[in-house]
Amino acid sequence: xxxxxxxxxxxxxxxxxxxxxxxxxxxxxxxxxxxxxxxxxxxxxxxxxxxxxxxxxxxxxxxxxxxxxxxxxxxxxxxxxxxxxxxxxxxxxxxxxxxxxxxxxxxxxxxxxxxxxxxxxxxxxxxxxxxxxxxxxxxxxxxxxxxxxxxxxxxxxxxxxxxxxxxxxxxxxxxxxxxxxxxxxxxxxxxxxxxxxxxxxxxxxxxxxxxxxxxxxxxxxxxxxxxxxxxxxxxxxxxxxxxxxxxxxxxxxxxxx
Amino acid sequence: xxxxxxxxxxxxxxxxxxxxxxxxxxxxxxxxxxxxxxxxxxxxxxxxxxxxxxxxxxxxxxxxxxx
Numbered sequence: 136x137x138x139x140x141x142x143x144x145x146x147x148x149x150x151x152x153x154x155x156x157x158x159x160x161x162x163x164x165x166x167x168x169x170x171x172x173x174x175x176x177x178x179x180x181x182x183x184x185x186x187x188x189x190x191x192x193x194x195x196x197x198x199x200x201x202x203x204x205x206x207x208x209x210x211x212x213x214x215x216x217x218x219x220x221x222x223x224x225x226x227x228x229x230x231x232x233x234x235x236x237x238x239x240x241x242x243x244x245x246x247x248x249x250x251x252x253x254x255x256x257x258x259x260x261x262x263x264x265x266x267x268x269x270x271x272x273x274x275x276x277x278x279x280x281x282x283x284x285x286x287x288x289x290x291x292x293x294x295x296x297x298x299x300x301x302x303x304x305x306x307x308x309x310x311x312x313x314x315x316x317x318x319x320x321x322x323x324x325x326x327x328x329x330x331x332x333x334x335x336x337x338x339x340x341x342x343x344x345x346x347x348x349x350x351x352x353x354x355x356x357x358x359x360x361x362x363x364x365x366x367x368x369x370x371x372x373x374x375x376x377x378x379x380x381x382x383x384x385x386x387x388x389x390x391x392x
Numbered sequence: 393x394x395x396x397x398x399x400x401x402x403x404x405x406x407x408x409x410x411x412x413x414x415x416x417x418x419x420x421x422x423x424x425x426x427x428x429x430x431x432x433x434x435x436x437x438x439x440x441x442x443x444x445x446x447x448x449x450x451x452x453x454x455x456x457x458x459x
Contacts, residue, residue, distance in 0.1 A: 147411055147414060147415065151418065166450070169449075169450070169453040173449075173452075173453040174449065177449050177452060177453070202440075202441055202442055202445040203442065203445040203446050203448070207445075207446060208445065208446065208447075208448050208449045209449060210446075211445075211446035211447045211448065211449065211450060212447075212449040212450045212453065213450075214446065214447060214450070215429050215446075215447035215449070215450020215451060215454065216450050216453075216454065218425055218428070218429050218447075219426060219429045219430070219450070219454060221425070222422045222423075222425040222426045222429070223426075225418065225422040226419065226422050226423075229415050229418055229419055229422075232407075232411070232415065233407055233411075233412075233415055259455070262455070263455060266457065267455075268452065268453070268454075268455035268456070268457075269452070269457070269458075270452060271452065271458070271459070274457065274458065274459055276459050279457065279458075279459055282457040283431060283457055286456070286457050350452075353453065354452070354453050354454070354455050355455075357453045357454060357455075358454060358455060
């Protein structure tokens with residue numbers, strides 16, 4: 136028996152590796168979903184975009200130079216979601232490393248899932264309701280800088296809202312008061328953010344409402360799937376890691392099946 | 393005594409300074425990758441608009457404002 140005992144807390148490197156791996160898996164899954172359920176709507180929107188560009192040559196199209204073919208962009212979809220997923224997985228693992236002790240739960244699975252859930256709420260759902268994603272052919276290129284800044288602002292506000300909800304909950308003792316404080320803290324930040332940030336509505340009157348709806352649902356599904364898969368995979372890898380590591384009291388013992 | 397280690401205070405932070413700096417560096421790198429996917433138009437990737445156009449559909453479907 137060694138005096139140091141089994142190593143119970145995995146290091147940052149080990150956690151980061153698992154986060155990146157979980158993110159890669161989640162990103163590829165989200166890519167498959169987006170390819171199957173999102174791409175048809177992107178194609179339909181691009182057809183509309185090209186029809187309007189041809190009808191009005193002064194409206195400079197975004198796809199005029201054809202740097203990457205449509206098939207190339209559909210392959211690039213997987214590159215985008217895989218890179219994004221891996222980056223989010225790494226960030227999740229980093230947040231887990233830094234915040235694990237502050238999450239006040241003995242369960243690693245709960246800690247991982249609540250962080251992934253917080254991220255889903257803060258950087259997907261809160262931004263989604265204020266600035267819903269748009270397909271090609273929607274959006275004025277002249278306002279892209281303004282819209283990008285507003286989008287980044289709402290990401291920050293979403294994360295602050297989640298943080299405020301946790302802080303508010305921890306000021307209370309009774310459970311129902313904790314839940315009420317959490318909801319109140321969250322809503323106060325979100326409502327202030329929604330009111331202060333500019334409203335964007337650049338959907339042309341002629342754009343089909345059904346197509347817009349379907350695209351937005353597919354986009355929401357992609358992000359929800361990505362974060363759900365990321366949280367679950369990361370939690371699974373954390374548990375698998377402990378199973379292989381914890382019951383190894385140094386050397387010479389029988390490996391348990 | 394070459395290395396006089398001060399006694400560890402009882403309230404040792406769980407996160408050491410070294411871990412914190414590593415985490416900050418890693419976070420910066422991961423945010424750079426995210427930027428490359430979500431917002432870059434050639435300034436960082438040095439590929440002109442190639443990467444931007446390649447990841448066009450991903451950007452739309454991940455919900456990032458595009459154009």
